[in-house]
Amino acid sequence: MLTPDVAVVGAGPVGLAIAWRCAQRGLRVVVHDPAPGSGASHVAAGMLAPVAEAYFGEPELTGLLTESAARWPGFAAELTAAAGRGFGHRTEGTLVVGLTGDDLAEARRLWAYQQGLGLPITPLRPSELRDREPALAPRVRGGAVAPGDHQVDPRRLVTALRTAAERAGATLLPGRVDRLTDVAARVTVVAAGCGAAALTGLPVRPVKGQVLRLRAPGRGAPGFRHVIRGYADGESVYLVPRDGGEVVVGATVEERADTEVTAGAVLRLLRAAVDLVPELAEYDLVEATAGLRPGTPDNAPILGALPGRPGVLAAAGHHRHGIVLTPVTADLITELIVTAEPDPLLAPFRPDRFPGLPVGGVRVVAGAGGAEMEEETCD
Amino acid sequence: MLTPDVAVVGAGPVGLAIAWRCAQRGLRVVVHDPAPGSGASHVAAGMLAPVAEAYFGEPELTGLLTESAARWPGFAAELTAAAGRGFGHRTEGTLVVGLTGDDLAEARRLWAYQQGLGLPITPLRPSELRDREPALAPRVRGGAVAPGDHQVDPRRLVTALRTAAERAGATLLPGRVDRLTDVAARVTVVAAGCGAAALTGLPVRPVKGQVLRLRAPGRGAPGFRHVIRGYADGESVYLVPRDGGEVVVGATVEERADTEVTAGAVLRLLRAAVDLVPELAEYDLVEATAGLRPGTPDNAPILGALPGRPGVLAAAGHHRHGIVLTPVTADLITELIVTAEPDPLLAPFRPDRFPGLPVGGVRVVAGAGGAEMEEETCD
Numbered sequence: 218m219l220t221p222d223v224a225v226v227g228a229g230p231v232g233l234a235i236a237w238r239c240a241q242r243g244l245r246v247v248v249h250d251p252a253p254g255s256g257a258s259h260v261a262a263g264m265l266a267p268v269a270e271a272y273f274g275e276p277e278l279t280g281l282l283t284e285s286a287a288r289w290p291g292f293a294a295e296l297t298a299a300a301g302r303g304f305g306h307r308t309e310g311t312l313v314v315g316l317t318g319d320d321l322a323e324a325r326r327l328w329a330y331q332q333g334l335g336l337p338i339t340p341l342r343p344s345e346l347r348d349r350e351p352a353l354a355p356r357v358r359g360g361a362v363a364p365g366d367h368q369v370d371p372r373r374l375v376t377a378l379r380t381a382a383e384r385a386g387a388t389l390l391p392g393r394v395d396r397l398t399d400v401a402a403r404v405t406v407v408a409a410g411c412g413a414a415a416l417t418g419l420p421v422r423p424v425k426g427q428v429l430r431l432r433a434p435g436r437g438a439p440g441f442r443h444v445i446r447g448y449a450d451g452e453s454v455y456l457v458p459r460d461g462g463e464v465v466v467g468a469t470v471e472e473r474a475d476t477e478v479t480a481g482a483v484l485r486l487l488r489a490a491v492d493l494v495p496e497l498a499e500y501d502l503v504e505a506t507a508g509l510r511p512g513t514p515d516n517a518p519i520l521g522a523l524p525g526r527p528g529v530l531a532a533a534g535h536h537r538h539g540i541v542l543t544p545v546t547a548d549l550i551t552e553l554i555v556t557a558e559p560d561p562l563l564a565p566f567r568p569d570r571f572p573g574l575p576v577g578g579v580r581v582v583a584g585a586g587g588a589e590m591e592e593e594t595c596d
Numbered sequence: 597m598l599t600p601d602v603a604v605v606g607a608g609p610v611g612l613a614i615a616w617r618c619a620q621r622g623l624r625v626v627v628h629d630p631a632p633g634s635g636a637s638h639v640a641a642g643m644l645a646p647v648a649e650a651y652f653g654e655p656e657l658t659g660l661l662t663e664s665a666a667r668w669p670g671f672a673a674e675l676t677a678a679a680g681r682g683f684g685h686r687t688e689g690t691l692v693v694g695l696t697g698d699d700l701a702e703a704r705r706l707w708a709y710q711q712g713l714g715l716p717i718t719p720l721r722p723s724e725l726r727d728r729e730p731a732l733a734p735r736v737r738g739g740a741v742a743p744g745d746h747q748v749d750p751r752r753l754v755t756a757l758r759t760a761a762e763r764a765g766a767t768l769l770p771g772r773v774d775r776l777t778d779v780a781a782r783v784t785v786v787a788a789g790c791g792a793a794a795l796t797g798l799p800v801r802p803v804k805g806q807v808l809r810l811r812a813p814g815r816g817a818p819g820f821r822h823v824i825r826g827y828a829d830g831e832s833v834y835l836v837p838r839d840g841g842e843v844v845v846g847a848t849v850e851e852r853a854d855t856e857v858t859a860g861a862v863l864r865l866l867r868a869a870v871d872l873v874p875e876l877a878e879y880d881l882v883e884a885t886a887g888l889r890p891g892t893p894d895n896a897p898i899l900g901a902l903p904g905r906p907g908v909l910a911a912a913g914h915h916r917h918g919i920v921l922t923p924v925t926a927d928l929i930t931e932l933i934v935t936a937e938p939d940p941l942l943a944p945f946r947p948d949r950f951p952g953l954p955v956g957g958v959r960v961v962a963g964a965g966g967a968e969m970e971e972e973t974c975d
Contacts, residue, residue, distance in 0.1 A: 481876075483862065491863055502862050505881060
């Protein structure tokens with residue numbers, strides 16, 4: 218086999234989408250992953266929520282989320298056609314709701330900020346809220362609608378992306394990559410989520426998230442159709458209804474690297490979910506999972522060429538935003554590979570933006586047989 | 597192979613203990629079960645709690661629970677020696693606690709009844725309660741101790757009983773028994789839990805129970821040693837700590853025959869558990885299970901000869917009490933088989949005690965080839 222043009226390390230949504238886009242451009246592409254789709258995407262809820270996720274002090278990230286969400290409809294249509302299968306892309310929109318007066322005040326403070334950025338979110342009267350979703354608890358105090366905040370099913374997305382990438386000519390390889398020096402390709406893209414730290418020295422850290430999957434009795438459709446992002450007695454929770462009866466309830470955000478499911482987290486998620494939508498108490502609890510998001514110091518992804526490592530690009534550190542950012546990441550990284558010119562959109566997300574933090578992660582060590590390369594890891 | 601003296605249908609604790617006792621008496625014994633230990637015992641917590649389980653209006657059942665609990669120490673010692681392995685028999689006793697004033701009033705009403713029967717349960721001052729178990733939440737209002745209410749691990753008990761029965765000469769057969777007429781033995785013992793209804797027509801119905809298993813972080817011992825039977829904001833819950841770090845949290849009592857785990861039940865169990873013992877929030881949630889108890893119209897087991905069916909005995913319908921009742925059931929049924937004389941202890945639990953309910957379950961149907969037997973089921 219000829220040396221590939223592009224080797225992608227990591228077959229999550231970001232890595233597979235890059236592989237698909239590069240293969241579409243006629244590049245020879247391989248993707249290395251012993252367990253495709255087993256990282257953060259396996260646990261992710263799949264909200265495409267640039268508005269409801271827009272947070273104080275993260276304007277560049279909000280811009281990228283908005284840009285990527287705008288690309289999602291076209292990306293979804295093209296991927297559905299290419300893969301010959303859907304992945305639960307639903308466009309009913311998101312309701313932001315507050316259970317108590319305090320919860321509503323917290324939600325309102327955030328959506329006022331979002332409105333100030335010109336993002337599409339509209340407060341609703343309680344009666345309007347209940348007209349849209351009668352399943353909401355009567356005591357929910359109020360909320361708003363973000364009609365452009367949609368959803369996909371991340372597990373089905375991985376399957377579709379894998380099919381599309383392979384149909385476009387990319388090759389998945391099951392070997393595990395422990396050192397980038399073992400990868401032979403013109404360009405190597407590190408899309409390894411939390412694994413990017415050990416491979417590159419980038420400041421990517423695991424951020425634990427615990428998520429539940431419920432199922433409506435008899436596998437009927439859930440009794441609500443919007444994604445619901447709720448604040449309930451100080452807990453922030455989201456409820457994502459799927460066609461097949463599934464409701465994803467997430468998620469904790471914990472600065473821990475284990476993947477144990479804890480009683481306290483399950484209790485908090487269930488309590489908030491049932492307080493917001495009482496009928497969920499009658500649903501089956503079919504899965505409780507913990508996963509690790511690839512967090513970064515500023516919560517934004519790390520996209521672009523690694524300084525001091527010719528031919529190595531990062532597409533990592535997507536934290537809580539990997540699914541919504543998949544289209545824009547794939548487009549921008551592919552364009553960078555093809556043209557060698559970084560799009561201006563990439564500027565805020567360059568790998569060298571963390572002064573004083575280890576970047577590159579390779580140092581030269583004099584050894585008996587001459588210079589050898591050694592990886593540094595970021596714990 | 598010679599026709600067995602005794603065929604036991606059902607390899608749960610009751611069936612296996614009967615097989616063991618019969619084999620010890622020199623009888624040829626077979627046990628039929630395609631999945632030993634997969635019924636109610638798989639989900640059971642294993643409390644040996646004749647005192648804390650003594651309930652208004654069930655004096656005969658309370659007497660049998662007390663009798664069987666008194667046999668447990670000897671039974672446990674003999675079984676441990678026979679099987680060459682333990683099964684988590686622990687004798688720290690049980691604390692009954694009430695979270696709120698209302699909860700304490702409910703608990704107190706019951707323990708006053710238990711004291712009135714002369715059962716060993718002693719109220720404790722809150723400071724005494726906390727001296728015994730500092731892990732209890734500070735807001736627990738009060739409680740009592742039942743020092744004779746012990747515990748075993750039912751899954752390990754099944755393993756030990758199986759070993760002991762086989763060592764004593766009993767043979768386990770994996771075939772499923774759908775009709776008692778397919779069983780060839782001098783005496784057939786139906787110890788099939790919920791399956792007894794279809795086999796015999798006895799009024800045994802499934803009563804769903806949902807149970808959680810938590811694990812202390814790092815698999816250390818749980819931070820409390822007593823079994824805790826708690827009343828918490830109107831929920832009744834028990835917490836059973838095991839040596840290996842496991843804590844069983846149970847259990848719902850639902851008149852349903854499905855085995856789905858529901859969000860509302862898990863929420864109620866976790867909320868009560870964490871309210872009573874806050875450190876449980878930090879424990880891993882390792883299992884959520886639902887099982888079916890074999891319930892009867894008066895909550896008491898059905899023990900003895902089936903009228904109209906020579907050679908068929910029932911040892912079924914143990915409901916929530918199968919583990920504690922295992923020794924006395926095995927002793928009395930074995931004695932009945934060997935001597936053909938029912939012990940007076942069996943009198944309140946005879947299969948024919950439900951007037952107007954179908955008993956026996958066999959009717960003769962005239963067919964082309966003569967009379968044939970047909971099973972009736974109890975739905």
